[in-house]
Amino acid sequence: MSNANPHSTSNYPELESYPRVLLGPGPSMVHPRVLRAMAAPLVGHLDPYFIELMDRTQELLRYVFETENGLTIPISGTGSAAMEASVANMVEPGDSVLVCINGYFGLRMQNMMERYGAIVEAIQRPWGEVFTPSEVKQALYKRPAKVVAIVHAETSTGAKQPLDEISQVVHDQGGLLIVDAVTSLGGMPVRVDEIGIDVCYSASQKCLSVPPGLGPITFGPRAVEALKKRKTAVANWYLDMTLVQKYWGPERTYHHTAPITSNYALYEGLRLIAEEGLDNRWARHRENAQLLWAGLEDLGLTLHVPEEHRLVSLTAVCIPEGVEDLKVRKRLLQEYNIEIAGGLGEFKGKVWRIGLMGFSSRKENVVLLLGALERILK
C-alpha cells in the first residue's frame, strides 16, 4: 500500500449516530453526562489530577462492591480481562480449582483456568439453573480446591446464583471464592464483604452503564495474602496485580498507561450511582424488570428462569415455536432501533436475552420494547 494518501475521505465517512435503545446483555445505554465526560480533553496518566481521580474512583468502586477492600480497581480491559485477572492472579500451575458451570461464562472460566495450569474439576447444572451449597460441598469433599469459581449473574441464562452459604462452604474448606458479577454489579446487591467473596469482578458496560473497556475488580484480604504467597510469577504481565497495584497504590509506579478517557467515564458513571444511591438503583432495576416480565408473559411468552432465581438485569425469554430468531431481532433493530440479543452457546436460537441495565433500565424502554414485540409477533 502506498504511503501517498489513496484514501479519499469519502471512503471513510463521518461516524453515524444511531439512536439505539440498547436492551441486550451490554453495552447498556450511557447517560449523557457520561458521554460528556468522555469528550473532555485528557491529562496525563501520572498527572496529579488524574491520581486524585484514581483515588476517588477506587472509593466509589468500593461503594458499589460494598467492600472495604483496599485492592479495588478498574482493570484496563473489558469484563473478560477482569475475569482473566482473577484467574491469573489466584492460580498457579498445578493448583486444584473447582469451577461451577451453568452457562457460557462458567465455561469460559474453566477454559481460562486450564490455560493457567490449574487442575480443574467442574460441576455442572443445566443452563438457567443454580447450584446448591451441598453440591459445592460434595465436590469439595471429593477433592479439595484452592480456588472455587462461580458466576453470580449468568449473562447467558439470566440466572442469579445465591452465594452466602456457598461462600461458607468454600471457606470452611480453606478455599478462595472467585465470583463473576459482570451482570449484577450496580444493578443488584453484590455484598462482597458480607458474603466474604475473595475476588469479585465486573465490567463497565453492564449495570454501571459506562462504555465497555474497563473491568472493575476487588481482592479481599485472603486473596491479597494468596497473591503475596505465590511461588511463581503471575503468568500474565498486563494483568499482574503485584505490578498493577503499585500504580493504583501509594507508589504510583508506572505499569501501563491508564485509559484516561475510559476512567473519566467510569468516574462520572459512579458519581451517578452515588447520587441515585444503591438502594434506589436496585429498586429501579427490580421494578422495571417486573414490568418487563409481566408484559412478556402477557404476550404469551415464557421466561426461562423461575422468578426466584431470575436476574433483574437480564431476562432470558424462550423463542416461541415457529418464530424466527434473527428475523425478529432484525426488525426490532431496523424498525424500532432496539437491540436485544440472541442466545449464546447451547441457547443459540432458543432464547432472546433482554437486558435492563443501568441507564437502559427505564420504564419507557420497557414499554417501547413490549409494544414493538407485540406488533412484530402478532
Place this chain on the structure above:
Amino acid sequence: MSNANPHSTSNYPELESYPRVLLGPGPSMVHPRVLRAMAAPLVGHLDPYFIELMDRTQELLRYVFETENGLTIPISGTGSAAMEASVANMVEPGDSVLVCINGYFGLRMQNMMERYGAIVEAIQRPWGEVFTPSEVKQALYKRPAKVVAIVHAETSTGAKQPLDEISQVVHDQGGLLIVDAVTSLGGMPVRVDEIGIDVCYSASQKCLSVPPGLGPITFGPRAVEALKKRKTAVANWYLDMTLVQKYWGPERTYHHTAPITSNYALYEGLRLIAEEGLDNRWARHRENAQLLWAGLEDLGLTLHVPEEHRLVSLTAVCIPEGVEDLKVRKRLLQEYNIEIAGGLGEFKGKVWRIGLMGFSSRKENVVLLLGALERILK
C-alpha cells in the same frame, strides 16, 4: 460500607478540565473531532453499523502500518497489552527467543517472554544507542531463535532503530521479527511490508493521537502461519488471536465486548490521518522535532541521542548539572499547564522526555515549551 448513600456528591466533584499541553511520552493531545466522536451514543458490539466500522478501521490501520496484512486489528487494551499479544501468540514454552535491549521497553519484552516460557537470550546496548545488523547476526549465529524482538522507537531513550538489514538477518535464519512501534506508528514510516516485519504493534495514545486504551497490531503471513502451527493453546485467553480474529474476521464470533467508544475514537483519529496523508504527517513531525532540537540546543541543553538515530516523536534531553528534575517539571505543569516526562529506569533523574506526537506535534506547542523552559532554567 453501608449501602445507604454515604456519599454526598460534594465528596465526588464534577470532572475538572485542565487545558494540559501534553508533551510527554503519551498520552498525546487529542483532536477535538476525536473528543466529539467519543461523546456519541453507543451501538452494540455486534450491531451491523459497528461491524462496518470495524472493517473500515482495519483498512485504515493497514494504511498507517503500510501493510496488506489481513490480521490487523486494535487490541482491546493499551500498548503493553499489544506487546503481550505479540509475545503470547508467537511464543510457546521452550521456544528460543532473542530480545534486543537498549531501553526500558526491551526489558519489558524480555520479562514478558520469560513469563510465556521462552528461553530468552538477550543482547544489550547502552540506553540511547541502537543495534547493528551484525550484532543480531552474531547472536543468532551463537544460538538460533524462533523469535527476535526489537524496539523500533524506544520511548525511554528516544532512539530510532534501523530495521531493514536486521529483518534480513532474522529471516535468513528463519526467525520471526516482532517490532515495537508504540512511539513511531503514525509519526514516522514503519513500513511493515517493505521491511518484512512479522508482528508489529503500537498504541492509540502516541502518534495516532487517540486516547489510551487500544493497541493496534498486525500479523504478517509468517506470523499467521506460526499461529496456526502452535502445539499449545495461547496461554493468554483475552489476547488469544486465534479467538480474537474470529470476531474481527468474517465469522464475527463473540469473544469479548469491544470497547465501542474507544473504537469510535480510533476511527476518527485514523480518518484525520488519512485526510492529512502519511507523508504530510511524517513531515510535520520531523519539522516540529527539528524546531524543538534547535531550540533546546540554543538553551544550552544536550540531546541524548545523536541526530542520526533520534526519534522525531520523542526527544530525550539531558538534565543539566544542578537542575532539579521534579522542580522543573512541576513548574512547567503548574505555571504553564505543560506536561513533559522524567526518565524511566536507569534514566530516572538523568533525562527529560519530550514528546511531539500526533496532535501534540504543533509549532505553537514547541514555541511555548521553549519559552517556558527558558524562563524556568534561567
